[in-house]
Amino acid sequence: MSDLIIVLAKVNDNSGSQRLALFSVDSTATGLTKNLLNSTDQTRKLAKLMFTDVEATCISSEDDVTEAMQKTFLKSCIGLSNEMVGGAERLREDTLEYVKMRMQFGRSIASFQVTKHKATDMLADVELAKSAAYYAAAAFDDGESDIAATASIAKASASEAYMQTAINAVQMHGGIGFTWDNDTHLWFKEQKVQKYF
Missing domain, CATH: 1.20.140.10 (Butyryl-CoA Dehydrogenase, subunit A, domain 3)
Incomplete structure (x- = not known):
C-alpha cells in the first residue's frame, strides 16, 4: 500500500452547506482500517479502507x-x-x-x-x-x-x-x-x- 492516501470527502462549509474536499491521510494513521479484498486479478492488490476519527490534512481549496x-x-x-x-x-x-x-x-x-x-x-x-x-x-x-x-x-x-x-x-x-x-x-x-x- 502507498504511504499516502488521497481521500475525497464531503465537509460542511461556514454557511452550513456541504461541499467536496480532498484530504491526505498517512497510511499508518490511527483509526485507518485496511481490509484486503479478493480479486480476479492477482497482479494488483485491492483493499477496503475504513476511516474512524482519522487525522487528515485538507489539500484542496473550495473551488478546485x-x-x-x-x-x-x-x-x-x-x-x-x-x-x-x-x-x-x-x-x-x-x-x-x-x-x-x-x-x-x-x-x-x-x-x-x-x-x-x-x-x-x-x-x-x-x-x-x-x-x-x-x-x-x-x-x-x-x-x-x-x-x-x-x-x-x-x-x-x-x-x-x-x-x-x-x-x-x-x-x-x-x-x-x-x-x-x-x-x-x-x-x-x-x-x-x-x-x-
Whole structure:
C-alpha cells in the first residue's frame, strides 16, 4: 500500500452547506482500517479502507476540487489505456512465440491459416488501441479542449483490444493457457478487471 492516501470527502462549509474536499491521510494513521479484498486479478492488490476519527490534512481549496478530480480521472483513464495496450502487446508477443514452437501434425501451428488470422487480428487490435492511447496522452499534454472524449475513446479501444487479444491468446495456447504453468490466464484475468476501471 502507498504511504499516502488521497481521500475525497464531503465537509460542511461556514454557511452550513456541504461541499467536496480532498484530504491526505498517512497510511499508518490511527483509526485507518485496511481490509484486503479478493480479486480476479492477482497482479494488483485491492483493499477496503475504513476511516474512524482519522487525522487528515485538507489539500484542496473550495473551488478546485471538481477540476482536480476531473483531471485525475482523465489522467487515470489515459494511464490505464496505455497500461492495457502494453499488456495486450506483451500477450500478443508471447503468444506468437508460443505458436512458433508448438508442433501439431508435424509442423508449427503458426503455419495454420486460422492461427495466422488470429495473429493478424491481434496485431490490428493492438496497433489501433496503441494509436488511440498515445494520441490521448499527447492530447492531454497539449491541453486539447475535448480531452474527455479522447480519453474515453482511448480507454474503450484499449479495453476491447486487450479483451480480444486475451481471448485469442488463450485459444491459441490451447489447454496450457488455462494452467498455472503458463501466464496467459493471468493476463486474461487482468484485462477482465481493468475493463471496469
